[in-house]
Amino acid sequence: MSNDVVEAQGLTRRYGTAYAVRDVSFTVGAGEIFGLLGPNGAGKTTTILMLLGLSEISAGKARVFGHDPMREPLAVKRLIGYLPDTVGFYDNISAADNLHYTGRLMGFPLADRKKRIAAALERVGLAEVANKKVGTFSRGMRQRLGLAEIVMKDARIAILDEPTNGLDPQASADLLDLIRSLKAQGVTIILSSHLLDRVQSVCDRVALFNGGRIALMGTVDALGREVLGGGYVVEVEADGGKSVADRLAALPGVRTVSESAAGRWRMTCDRDMRGEAAAVVVAAGGHLHQLSLDRPSLETIYTRYFQGQGPQREEVPHAA
């Protein structure tokens, strides 16, 4: 694809004989939200640091907008906005001054900086506390200030490491909204997380890390088909007894029907068959109480996948 903005090929990071990241390859298209998922210590942060040119690349190559992070780190860092895991700011100066420092490092002139910072703080909802010292900020406010830095920088790619880690549900929902609005603006986003359900709601594609390698990669739906054996799971709750189950099983496209509780059936089918199921129940003279489609959740994919494989933890060094 020609519109890939980030490209990693066989990316490897070795510490002595231990591998933190081993032979990782992926591409991220322009305007995409790409999720790096996996347990702690699976190599997500190391991969991110290699893309930023902050960690050495032992083997393989990385390209960010065609720039090599090892050779042209300044060009790469100008394009990427990075929100580290538990981002820190200088507590003794104000939010705006913290951003001024970053802006000066970027080389923006004062007038431009002022405009950018005011707009960025407005965007993340911190305009009122712009002149408050960061020491008084809550965790969620710091994360938002980190996003403000990325907005201020006008980054083409935003790399967010565990952005919702340690936030309360409201704060993390707000943060995810901000991330979506960045995407709407055309920013490519790479985000890492071990909180699967949150990530599922924003990511276009995900890569599942395990033991320093990418175990699975693709859209959540595709991963679901691959790992969960495909198919859709429809849950039907109705009265009507045995005849309903038989009729459901007889529908073309239904593979199996199992009774999970009295009057409750789970059917695995090739497509979304809620309509047909409803028709069957009604035709059998029963009352339909509930009808739902289980979307493949990352949580299920993740658990099912690792049940099958077992995490390869012996390969995971603790990258300090």
Next chain:
Amino acid sequence: MRREGSPWQGLGVVVLKELSDHFGSVRMRVLEWLVVLTALAAVYGAIQDIRAVTAEDPFLFLHLFTTAREPLPSFVSFLGFLVPLMAIGLGFDAVNGEHNRRTLSRILAQPIYRDALLFGKFIAALATLSVSLIALWLLVIGLGLIMLGVPPGGEEMARAFLLLVVTIAYAGVWLALAMLFSTIFRSPATAALVALGLWLFLTLIWPALSPAIAEAVVWSENQATLVITAQMLARLSPSTLFGECVMAILHPSTRTLGPVYVSQLQGAVMGSPLPFWDSLMVAWPQIVGLVAATILLFVGGYVAFQRQEVRA
């Protein structure tokens, strides 16, 4: 493989930010008051003493720096003691502080190299120390002018200025040491303790220990070899180097900092002062030693910092 761009990109920005941090910090204010008050006490004592024993001395003004009056030590002894304290105070949390505030990875994700960050921190701290020392120096000279009523001569001013330069170099050694420890140790408290411990060791214990070590390792009946070895060992301590510099600069009659052989004294007029340039030549190896130590320690910190993982 060449890196793109200059390693100094962003250096000025870092220096300005660190300078404003230093001058605004409570720590700096405490250190400044400590230095100013103790030094003034020493100078005041010296002035009282000089007034009492006004002799015909062409270098009256230099006595301001070197005269001690019980129970206070002289101004230069104070400097030798307090400058390391200030330097360590400014440098001990330079790198690990950024780690612990978790600002390091965020700052390094901006388009600058690590070089700029470390070098900027060093320059800013050294500039802060220099500004304080220059202010102190001017204060002492002003006080001397008012209270002694004797204007210093050109050579006295040259020597006093050289003292200032040497003191800044001496501060640089301790600053580089503190920054090296701030890179090696993740905890600022550990870095501060180790730096202070080493300072106490090098300043108080090492000069006393070096003759003993020399006696243990030198198998020679020759007394001179023993003395020279002991002196060589003692000079590993920056405090010794600073003390010797002060000796040569502020006591113009100092002809050599090592042992003197009788043969070398032939034709010398005992007790007569050396010209400024000759005094400078006497102290030159010590001055070079101080600067070299600063560079070596800074390079050590630089290498450690470049190899360090950024993640917390």
